[in-house]
Amino acid sequence: MGDKNGKLRIGWFSFTCCEDSTIIFTELLNTRWKNWKNQLEFVHAKVLKKSPDAIPEMDIAFVEGAITGDGQEQKLKNIRQKAKYLVAIGSCAVIGSPSNQRNFFNRSQLEEISPILARFKYKEKVLKLSDVVKVDEVVPGCPMNEQIFLQIMDKYLNTLTR
Ligand code: SF4
Structure with a gap:
């Protein structure tokens, strides 16, 4: 497990969301x-460094946001294939909300947004990550609960780098 230096290979990905959990994560880097x-070896984290378009093999993929399009769904499946563990980060990834507000629109609201859905090839419904792939761990909260995130990170650091 880990790379040749014994470091955990980490990816950080954001789908449809406000990316506030990413802000929390970058704030955590201060301490x-x-x-x-x-x-840790960040093998794919566009917020931190230039990252390849191709998804690399990883120990853990941290994934924030909800899935709103077919392209996103395919990318998430690709991430799942390349990651030993996948952690859903924040409420949008865990339960779909609040990024899935349009799932609860009434008929007239849906009619109003239908040209936008068609234009940008959005899915009919916004999906949480576990609607698409197996999720190993969840970090709830909007933005993510910092303490739960750190507990999960520590758990994998303790078990996977030994
Ligand atoms: S869970 Fe909250 S903070 Fe995180 S992306 Fe969604 S709206 Fe933003």
């Missing part, structure tokens, strides 16, 4: 980076 830099 955690000193330890994490020896333990």
